[in-house]
Amino acid sequence: AQSVAQPEDQVNVAEGNPLTVKCTYSVSGNPYLFWYVQYPNRGLQFLLKYITGDNLVKGSYGFEAEFNKSQTSFHLKKPSALVSDSALYFCAVSSIKAAGNKLTFGGGTRVLVKP
């Protein structure tokens, strides 16, 4: 069975400060990891993914994430947060790099960036 934990329900950060959203996972075999963002009344928007290769993955809107196999973590980071980054962030894992394979999501972390 595969699972994802996002230990923080909410993260508050001042605009311009670094933002980190934590994610840990459990999966059999190699993990394939994803971050999605959800704005109010919108669907899940893909931010970035780790499939293989470099542990530091860069994605959309200045976000990046670091894959740490020993700590089974995939934390999302942004060096300088914007008010417009306020949204709900979801980490997800798949155990197989195969078409049609399900994603298992964490519970989500709400990010609030204050001006």
Added chain:
Amino acid sequence: EPEVTQTPSHQVTQMGQEVILRCVPISNHLYFYWYRQILGQKVEFLVSFYNNEISEKSEIFDDQFSVERPDGSNFTLKIRSTKLEDSAMYFCASSGLESDYTQYFGPGTRLTVL
């Protein structure tokens, strides 16, 4: 930029009624999915679909649920006899070879069962 679309955005129905949720996946994608998110809970996988058949389904996806690709563009989720606990946001997603199998999600349909 191509995107997944879903209709309706909000569906209200009476318990016991049938509902059909519709999705138009990204045009060159071949793999389709339904997920749901009950208010305040996690996004949960329901079913994946490829080549006109179900690839995988969760324990949530019981006999009351069915999926279909009735034509070359639509992908539907049918709930045969809705229950109160089916109230949720339902997300459609699609993926394809050129996206390295990244799943792209639609905006969702909010289903309210009264």
